[in-house]
Amino acid sequence: MFNAQYFRTYITLVETGSFTRTAQRLEMTQPGVSQHIRKLETYLGKALIERQGRRIILTEAGRRAYDYALKLFAEHEQFRHGLDDDLLDSGECRIASPGSVGLMLYPYILGQQQMQPNLIVNYSFAFNHEISADLLSGRYDIGIVTEAIKHPDLVCEKWHQEPLCLVVPADFAGNTLSDLMGIGFINYYDGINHANALLKANYADDFRSMSHFRHQGFTNEVAMVLDAVARGLGFTVVSRLVLETSPWQRQVKELALSQSVDEVLYCVYRAGAPLPKRYEKLLNGFTEQRLIEKTPS
Template sequence: MLNPQWLRSFDAVAEAGSFTRAAEQLGLTQAAVSQHISRLEDEFGPLLLRRPRQLDLTPAGHALLACHAEILAAERRLRARLSDDDPHHGEISLITPGSVGLALYPLLLALQQAEPGLCVRHRFAPDAEVCEAVLDNRFELGLLTLKPDDPRLVARLFAEEPLELVVPANARLDGWEDLARLGMIDHPDGQAMATRLLSRYFPGNPGVRSLAVRGYVNQIGLILEPVARGLGFAILPRHARQAFARPDAVRVVEAGAPVLDSLWLIHRAEWPLSARATAALDFLQHRI
């Protein structure tokens, strides 16, 4: 482990070009500064070329100077990351399911524009990965569609997101037969979402597995592309439909009471949220 005081002395000598001026800047004796440089040279070999009235860095000296600069920069980043008392500076890390992420990420960017001292890190992921990432401290905040029962996590209701039956804009849908004729555009949560929604819209239906699957997409932002081209219907959360770039090419079918998915905000239970995370959540919940 490099002694920080030795490194500070080396930086001062390299900048001042003199042991005497470096000692004055540091409030140390010249002998102390010389000793620090000697200890470093015992470790790394010659660092300075000593000429009358001039000091030059050797290649090893340049490398050590650059290394110390990296150490100082890493320390500054660490302090910024650990400074939880400033809501205007530091990293906001959030991991979410795809649909709500499509709605939240633009809002987070708007917050960052208003508060340039913030850094937004967002990831789309399924529930299992969200839980794992928060538990491993890779993200401070996460959103889940199912409330977890892990005592290491705090979970509170963040929002409710309606599921929607989305068909091509010109499609006629008078009953289950029309739905079966269209066929389904599936996605990772498609079967589960379809089961919940279609049982409400079409009581006594033959079941989702009786429907032909016309396609499968695992990218939330692309699920409605085949629907817009008339290739089938899809069932997905409202935020995903609202983020679709061609809203005039699709239509939402309203056929009964809404089916709502609850979104649960999670974070580690052992310590409080940072001030910037608390401020960001307040910002989001007033706009989502």
């Protein structure tokens, strides 16, 4: 029969290298320690240690059992802490977002994990409709999406907003709608919606629909869309999050516009399932950091 205490005794024995010191540390008798080790070896069907005088030597099975035992108790502690919804810096977080959001949110979360080793975050990149389905199935606890979701079993709240940027090749010299139509449009998931919103606000007299533009290509990976723009293949409209994290920043430029339009991001989670406070700290921390970054010094 599996007994976690036998593994705990075994870990202590390996760390102390002595039956006597193990008994003292665990407040047991030395025969009691020996009994735990024998029962663990019987359970596993393998010898775990060899005695050489007063020394103990681990067998190959013993080394593997020690590694497993350490992992077992580490996961146990993570699980135990994860059950406490009031803990801010420990426990598991399961989050999903489109790539355009994750480009900056995920690196921020990794930084938080570096500072808080007991914080475990599983982050997935997915499209809005996939996130909705996976939230309902329990795969994620929260989703950050670029469109409001209406579903009786989901709560959808405005969370954050970022300016949209009209991005053109670095050597682009035009500024009119006709100039943009001349080089064509690079599309991606959400690209048409973003372009419609920004161009309508800034070229109200001339703009009708993105269907009037020559489409130069499509990629489902928003992180790559500026590569096409950098090569002079067309323009696109992306969130500032995407532009700021792009390796092609020097090969493209943002076209100055008079009217700003924001992309609104929404936090979605299952109705009737209040989020642990660690989620609130993560999301609030990100928005506070973005506010600082956008405030002129």
